[in-house]
Amino acid sequence: MSKQLTTSSGQVINQPKKSPVDTLLGIVAWLVGLGFFLPFAWMVLTSFHRESDAATNPPSPFAPLVLDGYRSFFNSGPWPSLLNSLTASVLSTILVLILAFPAAYALSIRPVQKWTDVLFFFLSTKFLPVVAGLLPIYLFAQKVHLLDNIWLLIILYTSMNLPIAVWMLRSFLAEVPVEMLEAAQVDGAGLVRTLREVVAPVVMPGLASAALICFIFSWNELLFARVLTGTVAQTAPVFLTGFVTSQGLFLAKVCAASLVVSLPVLVAGFAAQDKLVQGLSMGAVR
């Protein structure tokens, strides 16, 4: 902290200059950051090595860089599963926003009776372990021939993320100025128009955070996808679990595959670091 502060008496106080301790703590922070980054860096490096260079002991970080790992990953037919993941994540995120936005409105701006109970209910569903409902969902899907159908995952991911989005959007909606809503009411604007023209512009950052976090959680999901899909609707995480073969060397290939599958989340997360914090804390932390 090197900013100047003015006390009530008009005195200007300079923060203490950087001491050796400050420098040391800065170095420690760098070391810790690099330590946490190391496994990821190793994954990136390994993905560009030949299989024979990737599996040496001691490691050979300076081995020549090649694209063999990526070539064998893309030759193994990952596109259908990547497309399935994209479909499930994007469509469920859109569905979540369509359902959560009006609900958040009914829980903050024009609250229903007992809105706190409703809010509690939404949050409590996040405590319900998903495995507890997995079997009936499986049996039902089997009966109506929805197994191995991407729409089943879209619906389930929507229900998985809806509570998070409702909580987040509610905390953002609480900031919409009452005067703006009253003005809209005087103009005779209906619910849809009020939401679209008055509320939406104010809560855009909240919508973006909610969308980011819903996308990430859907993209990452494994348990539902593993149990409820087969060859047709398989998602990228399921594809990854089946990617490791017991014979031969596969380290570079697995690292390349892991990196490609993580890429959308990495890009979205880095691009919107602040939104990530808001989303993770369900809007409690800005």
Place this chain on the structure above:
Amino acid sequence: MSTATNTPASNVPHGSSSHSNTPHTNTEVASAISRAGAWSRRMPLLPALIFTIVLTQLPFLATIVISFMKWNAYYPDEIGFAGLNNFAKVLTDVNARQAIWVTVLLTAASVIISLVLGLIIALLLDRTFPGRGIVRTLMITPFLVVPVAAALLWKHALYNPEYGLFNGLLRAVFGANAPQPDWISQNPLWAIIIAIVWQWTPFMMLILLAGLQSRPMDVVEAARIDGASNWQIFTHMTLPHLRQFIELAALLGTIYIVQNFDHVFTITSGGLGTANLPYFIYQTFYTAHDYGRASAAGVIVVIITLIVATAALRTVFSIFQEESR
């Protein structure tokens, strides 16, 4: 709206207009209006609420029903009522009890370690130093790796006893006679915990850093001017302010880590005594096809979770209420 006018008796508070020449009619109108208002308030909520009830509560009700049934997919002719048999089987099953213990240990250790690390790193990153933004970005990276991919990375590229990075580094530093432990088989549970901690420390750090940066700095400066030491400021001002953020981070971390499936599935496939409850249920249902027993285990998980969650929910709710003040 038209049906509402037929039932004037209503618990909705009426306006003062009901005390006029024709009180009865006015009461009817007022209650009709407020009812219409109540419904127009409820309408936007209903799609989300119904959707959530149907997709989260109905399957669980079905799980309760199945938990009292004798139902194994391998013996489709023997489906019937089982009473409390499934529960008795689960509660006396060594593997199931082990799974409960593993779940508690895995969750508690992962949450506590990543919370403490996250706090330390958040404090480090709350200072100004060259390249602070870069370090923050480096720190976030583990959280943005897809969990299955991260688990594969730890299992094969880091822990592998023959060519994993850890043993590779040991040999690079200590030479040919360096110890080459088999990380996963020697400490299977800790191998999983450390991989989870790597992913969740950034999460804790982000929330706590946001908490630190929302501190009213003028008050801290005033305390410093009054001669408070750094340690006094930390224990008397920073920690109390951070308390609700620590609770929030712990709670959210617990919600996600208690359900962890990806790491257990990938790193040990539930072997070596590392099967937690989600994995145990998955296995009972998916591999053993014992639907009754899997459902009973599911019901038990939910009961345990409910006990923890009731307390936790109260905490989180007070946090959010303070937030919205």
